[in-house]
Amino acid sequence: KANQQWGGRYADGPAAIMKEINASIGFDYRLWQQDIQGSLAHAAMLAKKGIISQEDEQAIRKGLEEIAEEIRTGLFKFDENLEDIHMNIEARLSEKIGEAGKRLHTARSRNDQVATDFRLWLREQIDHICQTLSSLMLALSERAAEYAATPMPGFTHLQTAQPITFGHHLLAYVEMLHRDYTRLQDGRGRLNECPLGSAALAGTSFPIDRAMTATLLGFDRPTANSLDAVSDRDFALEYLSSLSIMAMHLSRLAEEIVIWCSAPFSFIRLSDAFTTGSSIMPQKRNPDAAELARAKIGRIAGAFSTLLMVMKGLPLAYAKDMQEDKEPVFAATDAIMLTLAAMEGMILDMQPNTHKMYELASSGFSTATDLADWLVRVLKLPFRTAHHITGRLVSKAEQKGLRLDELSLTDMQAEEPQITEDVFSVLSLEASLASRISEGGTAPKNVTKAAQAWLSKLKAQ
Numbered sequence: 001k002a003n004q005q006w007g008g009r010y011a012d013g014p015a016a017i018m019k020e021i022n023a024s025i026g027f028d029y030r031l032w033q034q035d036i037q038g039s040l041a042h043a044a045m046l047a048k049k050g051i052i053s054q055e056d057e058q059a060i061r062k063g064l065e066e067i068a069e070e071i072r073t074g075l076f077k078f079d080e081n082l083e084d085i086h087m088n089i090e091a092r093l094s095e096k097i098g099e100a101g102k103r104l105h106t107a108r109s110r111n112d113q114v115a116t117d118f119r120l121w122l123r124e125q126i127d128h129i130c131q132t133l134s135s136l137m138l139a140l141s142e143r144a145a146e147y148a149a150t151p152m153p154g155f156t157h158l159q160t161a162q163p164i165t166f167g168h169h170l171l172a173y174v175e176m177l178h179r180d181y182t183r184l185q186d187g188r189g190r191l192n193e194c195p196l197g198s199a200a201l202a203g204t205s206f207p208i209d210r211a212m213t214a215t216l217l218g219f220d221r222p223t224a225n226s227l228d229a230v231s232d233r234d235f236a237l238e239y240l241s242s243l244s245i246m247a248m249h250l251s252r253l254a255e256e257i258v259i260w261c262s263a264p265f266s267f268i269r270l271s272d273a274f275t276t277g278s279s280i281m282p283q284k285r286n287p288d289a290a291e292l293a294r295a296k297i298g299r300i301a302g303a304f305s306t307l308l309m310v311m312k313g314l315p316l317a318y319a320k321d322m323q324e325d326k327e328p329v330f331a332a333t334d335a336i337m338l339t340l341a342a343m344e345g346m347i348l349d350m351q352p353n354t355h356k357m358y359e360l361a362s363s364g365f366s367t368a369t370d371l372a373d374w375l376v377r378v379l380k381l382p383f384r385t386a387h388h389i390t391g392r393l394v395s396k397a398e399q400k401g402l403r404l405d406e407l408s409l410t411d412m413q414a415e416e417p418q419i420t421e422d423v424f425s426v427l428s429l430e431a432s433l434a435s436r437i438s439e440g441g442t443a444p445k446n447v448t449k450a451a452q453a454w455l456s457k458l459k460a461q
């Protein structure tokens, strides 16, 4: 039979396959709270403007509150014949309160309705994600404060480069995640305009008050152009792109956890709570959570790409293509929330093996740059010359199977006669670390200060 919401001119119902491709209730039920919230604001405005009566508005409010309760308690029957969440709720409302329910859709279209619901939903998710993100940043900052002076090898090309501290490494991620946080907040500011009242595409002839619904729903203002309001999803794309960048950061951290847990590195140990065993190899402790956190970017960046392709080339205004905006956004949201929480769990769980980190930080000629810097600072040699001399000393130490600070002064002087005993003062790991006091550098005292600054900032939030 024809659709009860729009089937006036229809004699026949849809083909089964039409129904299947058309219905979105299977996923957009997740917008139910926002849909009811939007309808309550719309009805209040209609009554205030005398477009519907006060009695109707009261009946609508009561009906919608009951529906919310039915959905919350699992009693509500979602019906695929009613396509989407908007018509499921509206149909139930009319069923409950009759005529008044049928007046709710005055001066409104599903086009402005869904755009409003979706913005409300995303706004709430941004707030959840930012909270969870802050909590991860707090965990990282706490661990960073704990290990502000703990040496570890810093890598470039995954080759030992210079000593750094573990705290400094962890705080690098706090900086990245903080930028992710601000990116989401920037997007939140732009999405916080209310499409309601744009109606199908052209606005409405009813004397509505768009500022009122915008305020009731916590938006900063109504959107300025009715066509734009119902036909763009750039706010969702911006959200997904911010999530993709965040997932990329989390993926790098996850990868480092995987590397750090590996037997040859053994920089950290994850407890039984965050590893799994192998069904065949009894010795294994696999960092599955980290690997999955590394992989989630696939879904998240995939979601961004999906929606970008859906929107590409769509003529104004609304087209049903846009119903495909929700699943990628839901999927990406679920994936990032899970990843953030698992990551926080691992960061709090990990036990660093500071001996192993120290050992690797002092091997691999990690203080070679300090030697070259000493030649420049004390002997006033040009850096390129110093680099060359140091290279020869590294090669000599390598041949003898020694660390740089184990070479004798005679060995050193064979390459550069002006070298004195003083050179050994810069070759130790501790001296190297302590000397990196330039702004943003890895010296333990810098790192302690930075960790404290993050801790007070994050705790104040």
Ligand code: ARG
Pocket (backbone or CB within 6 Å): 024, 028, 084, 110, 111, 114, 318, 320, 322, 323, 324
């Ligand atoms: N379920 C639809 C969506 O998600 C609601 C808007 C439908 N509007 C329309 N004119 N068919 O986009």
